[in-house]
Amino acid sequence: MDKSITGLAPTADDIEAIARRALAALPEAFRAHLGDIALRVEEFADEEVLDALEIEDPFDLTGLYTGRPVGEKSVTDTAALPxxxxxxxxxxxxEWCETGVTLEALVTHVLVHEVGHHFGLSDADMHALEAAAG
Structure with a gap:
């Protein structure tokens, strides 16, 4: 059923499907290092995460990477969470409603940003890359 006709907001499954398409569209050089990464869509970050990041408004956090960046992994790591x-x-x-950007573009942007963290890039690194590309 077309959600634009029914007026229903996209579900977590809808957002996950968009994110999985975005992951599949990444160049193979990146996808090769993403095989074990889990993707999870939740309503909001929990209070513990928000507190750790010093974020007061849960609407201010659209995505998060948790884990060890690829360059910091070791064969001696044991019992690590995925x-x-x-x-x-x-x-x-x-954010989709406020900006007028398509949901696909927004989810892809956030996903790519979190993939950047998986590869060890900082927020400053990613902003510099985006500025150079734009």
Whole structure:
């Protein structure tokens, strides 16, 4: 059913499908290092995460990478939690409505940003790359 006709907001499954398409569209050189990364869509980040990041408004966090960047991994790592990209549905939907950017473009942007963290890039590194590309 077409959600634009029914007026229903995109679900977590809808956002996950967009994110999986975005992952599949990444160049093979990147995808080769993303095989074990988990993707999770949640309504909001939990209070513990928000507190750790010193974020007061849960709508201010659209995505998060948790894990160790590729360059910091070691064969001696044991019992580590899986690397994970979290996408937060409600903040994504709010930003989508506020900016007028397509949901696909927004989810892809956030996902690529979190993939950048998986490869060890800082927010400053990614902003510099975006500025150079734009």
């Amino acid at each position: 690397d994970m990209i979290h996408l937060f549905r409600r903040p994504l939907l709010d």
